[in-house]
Amino acid sequence: MARRARARRRQRDTARALSGGGAPTAELGFGGPSATSWWGSVEESTPELQWPSSVTTYARMRRTDTQVSSVLRAVKMPIQRVNWRIAPNGARPEVVQQIAEDLGLPIDGAEPAPAARVRDRFSWADYVRLSLLSLDFGHMAFEQVCRVDERGRIRLRKLAPRMPGTIREWDIAPDGGLRSIVQNPPVGLKMPAGAKPMEAARIPVERLVVHVNEREGGDWLGNSLLRPAYKFWVLKDRMLRVGAQTVERNGMGVPIYTGAPRENDLSTGLAIARSVRAGDSSGAALRNGADLKLKGVEGDLPDAEKWVRYYDEQMARTALLHFLNLGTQTGSWALGSTFAEFFTMSLQATADAFQAVTNAHVIEDLVDWNWGSDEIAPLLVCDEIGARHPATAEAIKTLTDAGVVLPDRDLEEFARQLHGLPPKGNYSAPARPAPAPGGQNPTAAALRALAAQLETEETAS
Structure with missing residues (x-):
């Protein structure tokens, strides 16, 4: 009787706490970036960087600028090259083995297994490479695709990428959680005769794995690594154009035509001046008394190289890549190790974020589908970047x-x-010769005899 009374009291206390007098179980506030907009960030004031235009802008930056491309490669390559593996974490060997096979990764502490087949199977290298596009665009989504094996187990077939340029809508809940995304149908895809046109696809969050760079609240668009570099990229592009125009216009001078005496119409001379080009067969024919000169620049031309170098330095700083600027009038190489330490820490933080998303939405989902939510799940781990x-x-x-x-x-x-x-x-190795009587090596004895003979002959001569 006393045990039942205690159980009733616990139930009564729990109900009282949930009714408002104790622990909160529901959210009252909002997790989104704005109370009126759940599909895009309202904090971005630059039109070219407002979603979805930002996807096109960041794609241009990473494809057309060498410094931007170098920054992205410097950040991504160490994470792609690090050794990833599956740690048992107390999970049953059966669970650990299946997760390792699905992801194509070795088991931590186990003997290396033969390499598995890769055709028509999940590719870990592609998954890591594509997930790091969240650094370029701020976000990168994947759709889970599975298969059922002969034992009835659910196996991971692939994580199908849903590229940022194909997403047209983000459905965000008031608490900031993601509900679904809407993806545009392929453009220019030829459909069979009589087939129904493809429509936009709505993918629920239960089938998604979404990597977001520096997500804040309900802003699932994330923050691109290239956002702070945009201003310097624009100015650098303009400065490069100015530098090219400066060289092209002033490289051989500006043609100046002086008309002949009593030449009132200078249209012919203007056409000659405008048509002057450098080359092996270039030339001009003038009237008697006319003159054509190539006049150089008076004064100093703007130094575009200085500003281009400055813009490159600022773009490198967006990823803590200060050591890329060393040796270009910005410091000593002795500072390289200090700068590299901060950069390595940032890489490890990025790898930890990727690891957390994969553990929560890939490994744990596979464990839940096959063994239930009470089963212990193994963990994705990696070596410390820069520790090898x-x-x-x-x-x-x-x-x-x-x-x-x-x-x-x-x-x-x-x-x-x-x-x-x-x-x-x-x-x-060949057998060593047996030692001569008395413990002497015959080879050494022969060499000593030859040396004595040579010494005797030299003394006699």
């Missing part, structure tokens, strides 16, 4: 001498491959 050291011969020797690494056949093959040496074959 080159396996030089000196490093291998130091670790071997310290007893940290034991020399074996695998280490020998690795060292041979590292230094471009041929693989170890079945070659056996």
Whole structure:
């Protein structure tokens, strides 16, 4: 009786707390960027950077500017090259094995397995590369596509990319959560005769994996890494055009035509001046007394290179890539290690964000579909970016001498491959000659006898 009374009291206290007198269970405020707009950020004042025009603008920036392309590659390549693996995290071996097979990743602490087939299967490398487009555009969405194997297990077939330029609507809940996205149908796709035209597709959040860079509240458009560099990209583009026009216009001088005496109509001379071009066969014919000169610039021309360099430096700073500017009149190479540390920290933060989304919306979904929400899920982990050291011969020797690494056949093959040496074959070293009587090596004895003979001949001569 006492146990039932305590249970009733707990139920009564819980109901009282949920009714408003205790722990809150519902949101009263809003998580979106604005109370009137749930599909786009109202904080962006530049028309070219307001969604969806921002997608086209960022695409132009990353395709047409060398500095922007270098910044993006410097940020993405270390994350793409880092070693990703599946950590058991206390999950059952069956669960860990299936997740590792679906993602094509090794299991942390397990023996390396043979490489799996890749055709018509999920590609981890493509998934990482495409997900990092969230740095370019602020967001990148994928649609989950699965298959059922012969055992009835749900397996990941692919994460189909839904490119930022194809999304026309974001359906955001009042609390800032994503409900769905609407994707435009393909443009220019030829349909079979009599087929119904393709319509826009609404994809619910249950089938989505969305990577958002620096999401704030309900702003699922994210913040592009290129947004702070836009101003400098525009000014740099204009400065490059001015520099090209300066060279083209003033490279050989400005043609000046002086008319002949009593030449009142200068239209012919103006046409000659405008048609002057540099070349092997260029020339002009003038009337008697007329003159044509190529007049140079008086004064100094604007130094476009200085401003272009400054704009490149500012664009590199948007990704903490200060060390890219070292050696270009901006500092000493001695600062490179300090700048590189901050840059590495930013890369690790980006990798951690990618890791969190994949764990929550890829791995945990696969575990829920197959074993239920109470099953422990393994985790996606990676090496610390920048923590690996080159396996030089000196490093291998130091670790071997310290007893940290034991020399074996695998280490020998690795060292041979590292230094471009041929693989170890079945070659056996020739047997050493037997020592001469008295413990002397016959080869050494012969060499000493020859040396004594040469010394005797030299003394006699």
